[in-house]
Amino acid sequence: MSSHYSTNSVTEAITKGASDYWIKPLEERDFQTMWKHVVKGLIINENQNMNGIFHINNKRGREQVDVPKQTIDENHSHNDDYPSPAKKFRWSWTQQLHNQFVTVVNELGLENAKPKKILKIMDVPGLTREHIASHLQQRVSWFKFVDCI
DNA sequence: GGACGAATAT
Protein backbone atom coordinates (compact mmCIF):
# COMPACT_ATOMS: atom_id res chain seq x y z
CA MET A 1 0.00 0.00 0.00
CA SER A 2 1.49 3.27 -1.06
CA SER A 3 0.52 6.82 -1.78
CA HIS A 4 3.00 6.79 -4.58
CA TYR A 5 2.25 5.35 -7.99
CA SER A 6 4.74 4.54 -10.69
CA THR A 7 5.19 1.63 -13.03
CA ASN A 8 8.51 0.92 -11.36
CA SER A 9 7.17 0.69 -7.86
CA VAL A 10 4.31 -1.53 -8.98
CA THR A 11 6.71 -3.79 -10.85
CA GLU A 12 9.03 -3.94 -7.86
CA ALA A 13 6.21 -4.81 -5.49
CA ILE A 14 4.89 -7.59 -7.71
CA THR A 15 8.39 -8.91 -8.30
CA LYS A 16 8.99 -9.12 -4.57
CA GLY A 17 5.86 -11.15 -4.12
CA ALA A 18 3.01 -8.74 -3.67
CA SER A 19 -0.33 -9.99 -4.92
CA ASP A 20 -1.69 -6.55 -5.59
CA TYR A 21 -0.72 -2.90 -5.38
CA TRP A 22 -2.99 -0.44 -3.66
CA ILE A 23 -2.74 3.30 -3.80
CA LYS A 24 -3.74 5.26 -0.76
CA PRO A 25 -6.29 6.30 0.08
CA LEU A 26 -8.02 3.00 -0.54
CA GLU A 27 -11.33 3.17 -2.31
CA GLU A 28 -14.37 0.99 -2.10
CA ARG A 29 -13.34 -1.13 -5.07
CA ASP A 30 -10.12 -2.04 -3.24
CA PHE A 31 -12.13 -3.54 -0.43
CA GLN A 32 -14.39 -5.25 -2.92
CA THR A 33 -11.48 -7.10 -4.46
CA MET A 34 -8.97 -7.59 -1.66
CA TRP A 35 -10.57 -10.75 -0.36
CA LYS A 36 -10.01 -12.56 -3.63
CA HIS A 37 -6.36 -12.84 -2.62
CA VAL A 38 -7.28 -14.44 0.66
CA VAL A 39 -9.59 -16.88 -1.07
CA LYS A 40 -6.86 -17.73 -3.53
CA GLY A 41 -4.52 -18.45 -0.64
CA LEU A 42 -7.05 -20.81 0.94
CA ILE A 43 -7.61 -22.66 -2.30
CA ILE A 44 -3.90 -22.86 -2.97
CA ASN A 45 -3.18 -24.43 0.40
CA GLU A 46 -5.47 -27.36 -0.45
CA ASN A 47 -4.26 -27.60 -3.99
CA GLN A 48 -1.89 -30.52 -4.66
CA ASN A 49 -1.02 -29.28 -8.13
CA MET A 50 1.46 -26.61 -7.21
CA ASN A 51 3.83 -25.16 -9.71
CA GLY A 52 5.30 -22.04 -8.10
CA ILE A 53 7.28 -20.87 -5.10
CA PHE A 54 6.17 -18.07 -2.84
CA HIS A 55 7.82 -16.60 0.23
CA ILE A 56 5.89 -15.12 3.08
CA ASN A 57 7.38 -13.21 5.99
CA ASN A 58 5.32 -13.66 9.11
CA LYS A 59 5.62 -13.98 12.87
CA ARG A 60 7.30 -17.34 12.54
CA GLY A 61 9.89 -16.01 10.14
CA ARG A 62 10.26 -16.67 6.47
CA GLU A 63 8.05 -19.37 5.11
CA GLN A 64 8.19 -20.91 1.74
CA VAL A 65 4.82 -21.61 0.22
CA ASP A 66 4.00 -23.23 -3.06
CA VAL A 67 1.73 -21.20 -5.26
CA PRO A 68 0.51 -21.71 -8.80
CA LYS A 69 2.27 -19.09 -10.86
CA GLN A 70 -0.81 -18.01 -12.70
CA THR A 71 -2.45 -16.92 -9.46
CA ILE A 72 0.03 -14.12 -8.93
CA ASP A 73 -2.02 -11.15 -9.95
CA GLU A 74 -0.01 -8.87 -12.15
CA ASN A 75 -3.10 -7.01 -13.20
CA HIS A 76 -3.14 -4.78 -10.18
CA SER A 77 -6.43 -3.06 -9.59
CA HIS A 78 -5.16 0.41 -10.38
CA ASN A 79 -4.95 0.92 -14.08
CA ASP A 80 -5.99 3.57 -16.52
CA ASP A 81 -9.62 2.63 -16.09
CA TYR A 82 -9.45 3.86 -12.53
CA PRO A 83 -7.33 6.95 -12.21
CA SER A 84 -6.15 7.42 -8.66
CA PRO A 85 -7.80 10.30 -6.85
CA ALA A 86 -6.07 13.62 -6.98
CA LYS A 87 -3.79 14.33 -4.09
CA LYS A 88 -5.57 16.11 -1.31
CA PHE A 89 -4.85 19.76 -1.09
CA ARG A 90 -2.62 20.52 1.83
CA TRP A 91 -3.24 23.76 3.61
CA SER A 92 -0.25 26.03 3.78
CA TRP A 93 0.24 28.70 6.39
CA THR A 94 1.93 31.44 4.47
CA GLN A 95 3.80 34.09 6.37
CA GLN A 96 0.95 36.49 5.80
CA LEU A 97 -1.72 34.07 6.95
CA HIS A 98 0.32 33.13 9.96
CA ASN A 99 0.83 36.78 10.91
CA GLN A 100 -2.86 37.35 10.66
CA PHE A 101 -3.45 34.28 12.80
CA VAL A 102 -1.04 35.48 15.48
CA THR A 103 -2.60 38.93 15.50
CA VAL A 104 -6.07 37.52 15.99
CA VAL A 105 -4.93 35.18 18.76
CA ASN A 106 -3.20 38.04 20.54
CA GLU A 107 -6.29 40.20 20.23
CA LEU A 108 -8.51 37.54 21.71
CA GLY A 109 -6.09 36.33 24.34
CA LEU A 110 -5.19 32.67 24.72
CA GLU A 111 -8.27 31.85 26.82
CA ASN A 112 -10.66 33.16 24.20
CA ALA A 113 -8.72 32.09 21.15
CA LYS A 114 -10.91 29.17 20.14
CA PRO A 115 -10.74 27.81 16.60
CA LYS A 116 -14.27 28.80 15.67
CA LYS A 117 -13.79 32.34 16.86
CA ILE A 118 -10.46 32.68 15.09
CA LEU A 119 -11.98 31.32 11.91
CA LYS A 120 -14.77 33.85 11.99
CA ILE A 121 -12.46 36.80 12.50
CA MET A 122 -9.87 35.73 9.94
CA ASP A 123 -12.53 35.09 7.32
CA VAL A 124 -10.20 33.43 4.82
CA PRO A 125 -11.73 31.40 1.95
CA GLY A 126 -10.83 27.72 2.17
CA LEU A 127 -9.64 27.96 5.72
CA THR A 128 -11.45 25.55 8.03
CA ARG A 129 -11.89 25.21 11.76
CA GLU A 130 -9.79 22.05 11.60
CA HIS A 131 -6.91 23.91 9.96
CA ILE A 132 -6.96 26.45 12.74
CA ALA A 133 -7.30 23.86 15.50
CA SER A 134 -4.26 22.03 14.19
CA HIS A 135 -2.25 25.21 13.80
CA LEU A 136 -3.31 26.45 17.20
CA GLN A 137 -2.20 23.23 18.83
CA GLN A 138 1.20 23.56 17.27
CA ARG A 139 1.59 27.17 18.34
CA VAL A 140 -0.04 27.12 21.75
CA SER A 141 3.04 26.07 23.73
CA TRP A 142 4.97 28.87 22.06
CA PHE A 143 2.29 31.38 22.94
CA LYS A 144 2.36 30.26 26.54
CA PHE A 145 6.13 30.46 26.65
CA VAL A 146 6.16 34.00 25.28
CA ASP A 147 3.39 34.97 27.66
CA CYS A 148 5.35 33.98 30.76
CA ILE A 149 8.52 35.89 29.94
C1' DG B 1 -24.66 17.02 17.51
C1' DG B 2 -21.07 20.20 17.36
C1' DA B 3 -16.83 22.21 19.37
C1' DC B 4 -12.73 21.40 21.60
C1' DG B 5 -8.05 19.70 22.29
C1' DA B 6 -4.75 15.98 23.31
C1' DA B 7 -2.92 12.30 21.08
C1' DT B 8 -1.62 10.26 17.15
C1' DA B 9 -0.95 9.65 12.16
C1' DT B 10 0.87 11.01 7.76
Place this chain on the structure above:
DNA sequence: GATATTCGTC
Protein backbone atom coordinates in the same frame (compact mmCIF):
# COMPACT_ATOMS: atom_id res chain seq x y z
C1' DG C 1 8.59 19.77 11.12
C1' DA C 2 4.10 20.89 9.39
C1' DT C 3 -0.33 19.58 8.69
C1' DA C 4 -4.22 16.12 8.98
C1' DT C 5 -7.04 12.97 11.44
C1' DT C 6 -8.85 10.49 15.32
C1' DC C 7 -11.22 10.16 19.41
C1' DG C 8 -12.77 10.99 24.16
C1' DT C 9 -15.03 14.62 26.59
C1' DC C 10 -17.92 18.43 27.48
